[in-house]
Amino acid sequence: MQKDLLTQLMGFVYSAAHYLGVGIVAVVQRILPSAKSLEMLVDPIGFLGILTIFVVLVSVARKVAIVVLIAGWALILVRIVLMAFRVG
Numbered sequence: 001m002q003k004d005l006l007t008q009l010m011g012f013v014y015s016a017a018h019y020l021g022v023g024i025v026a027v028v029q030r031i032l033p034s035a036k037s038l039e040m041l042v043d044p045i046g047f048l049g050i051l052t053i054f055v056v057l058v059s060v061a062r063k064v065a066i067v068v069l070i071a072g073w074a075l076i077l078v079r080i081v082l083m084a085f086r087v088g
Contacts, residue, residue, distance in 0.1 A: 013050065014043075021046025 021042035029035060 017046035017050045018043055019046070020049045024049060 021044070024045050025038045025042050029038060
């Protein structure tokens with residue numbers, strides 16, 4: 001069962017990378033019509049695109065996590081101060 005799930009996951013990643021690569025190659029060929037024979041680079045370009053998207057998402061998630069942590073600590077400190085002065 002695990003092998004089948006892993007095979008399906010890898011198949012999905014490959015398909016997504018392939019179609020992303022096809023799209024990027026199409027855009028590059030529109031911009032640079034003299035660039036021929038880019039079809040052999042579809043899969044590597046697609047996988048680099050997938051990796052780039054992953055890195056961007058991870059860096060954004062890290063920044064969001066830092067903001068959430070800072071807000072959480074600030075709220076905890078506010079609550080401690082309010083408890084110390086018996087306001088809340």
